[in-house]
Amino acid sequence: MSAILLIGAGRMGAALARGWIAEGRGPAIAVIEPQPDPAFARALKKAGGRLNPKPAAVAPPSAVVLAVKPQMLEGVAREAARYAAAKPVFVSIAAGVSLARLQSFLGERAAIVRAMPNLPASIGAGVTVAAANGAVTGAQRRLAGALLGAAGDLEWLADETPIDAVTAVSGSGPAYVFLLVEALAAAGIEAGLAPDLAMRLARRTIVGSGALLAALPDQQAEKLRRDVTSPGGTTEAALGVLMAEKGLAALMAKAVKAAVKRARDLGK
Ligand SMILES: NC(=O)c1ccc[n+]([C@@H]2O[C@H](COP(=O)([O-])OP(=O)(O)OC[C@H]3O[C@@H](n4cnc5c(N)ncnc54)[C@H](OP(=O)(O)O)[C@@H]3O)[C@@H](O)[C@H]2O)c1
Known part of the structure; x- marks a missing residue:
């Protein structure tokens, strides 16, 4: 061996x-x-x-x-x-x-x-x-x-060129997901849920959604999102905010860019 x-x-x-x-x-x-x-x-x-x-x-x-x-x-x-x-x-x-x-x-x-x-x-x-x-x-x-x-x-x-971007996506990524749990729980509390219940719901939602992605490796995340979004429904109302021009995608792009820059600086 x-x-x-x-x-x-x-x-x-x-x-x-x-x-x-x-x-x-x-x-x-x-x-x-x-x-x-x-x-x-x-x-x-x-x-x-x-x-x-x-x-x-x-x-x-x-x-x-x-x-x-x-x-x-x-x-x-x-x-x-x-x-x-x-x-x-x-x-x-x-x-x-x-x-x-x-x-x-x-x-x-x-x-x-x-x-x-x-x-x-x-x-x-x-x-x-x-x-x-x-x-x-x-x-x-x-x-x-x-x-x-x-x-x-x-x-x-x-070759190693894209590894700073890898660091910014999958290396640091788990922290982004944990932040999502925190933010979802905080929003739940603001919407009237008891703190413990809000945290349990946020956590189980992320865990369950991750497990679903793992169970359906051939399904695109976008398809899963569309499937759960009925026209005129509650999810659509929330996604309208998250997917607005300066919504989650813009924020995520900015976050990943900051992490790439930091990885480059650390490597100097
Ligand atoms: N954690 C992550 O999510 C993650 C993700 C991707 C990459 N990484 C990389 O993985 C590396 C390790 O990270 P980590 O989170 O595992 O750090 P860590 O928990 O601090 O582990 C490093 C270990 O190495 C020990 N050590 C220090 N000097 C040593 C020596 N001369 N000989 C043998 N062992 C020594 C440290 O002991 P002491 O505590 O006594 O100093 C510590 O236990 C880092 O370079 C990091 O960039 C981490």
């Missing part, structure tokens, strides 16, 4: 590793994490994985996954370059850090995959977008794909 070294087991790193454990890769996993979550540490141990082994005791890895915050990445990646002799594929999930910068930390000939997962990965329902540099072999791409795919769906990009 390919030896996997995970550096950083916070929210995202631990979510990925849980996926690998579920696939039976436990004994092949080594994790470096200064403050491991106790439940994760137990799950890793039970699966036969190793926590914080000394560098000399780490089996030559086939994959090194870097899952620390972008601010920590340079130091951690320069340290991880020590594993380059084993010719692993390095996988980074740090927002805004380009393949060229990763290469400058890990070595010009390092095989590197840059990926952008999102929060639902923590329950195996994420979507990850990945791009590889020219040094990544077919086998390394399959291994990186299997590791990233353990947390949900995976899409490959031919």
